[in-house]
Every structure is written in structure tokens, then in C-alpha cells.
Amino acid sequence: MSIKILAAVSLISTLSLISFNSDAAMDLGQYKRYAEYHQGLPHRGCIGGIPLTYHDVLIRINYALNRNIITERAANWAKANTYYPIIDPFSYKVTLVCKWTP
DSSP states (O other): OHHHHHHHHHHHHHHHHHHOOTTOOBOHHHHHHHHHHHTTSOOTTSOOSSOOOHHHHHHHHHHHHHTTSBOHHHHHHHHHHTEEEEEOTTTOOEEEEEEOOO
């Protein structure tokens, strides 16, 4: 009986570790929250002095998508609404989501 309990506890522990992934891609909800939070706030991390084209915005979004930093749904929303991610070069995490204005 105790072996079955130990096996069950071991299985549950393993499944909980598998289901939690701190390196998971940022989903659409998180991406929108970052976009809403940073909207209208002056951030030095957003590209202010460098003129960006829509093509530059797409490159930044696709970079994040291709490296599994954001999900496909987040990338599609970002492209449609012109919000591009700023990614930390060491952790490869989104630190800001900025609005592109032509």
C-alpha cells in the first residue's frame, strides 16, 4: 500500500514540475497587460529617438515569436495593433511592450 502512495506522490510531483515552465512564452493576456500598463508612460526602453518603420516592428515581433518568447496569438495581436516587444538580451524575456506610431 505504501509503495502505491509513494508512486502516486512521485507522479504528481513530476507532473507539477512538467506543467510549470518558467521559460514559457508570454501569452496574449500577459502581452496585452504589458501593453496596457506601459501605454502612455514615458519609458526609456521604448525606442524614442530611433525612427522605426512598420517593417522594424514586424522584425521585433517575429524575433520574439520565433524564439518562443511570445505566443503566436500574442504575435498576431501585436502585429494587428502595432505593439512591439522590448526583450532583455540576457534573460530573453519581454521587459516592455511599446506602441508603434508612424
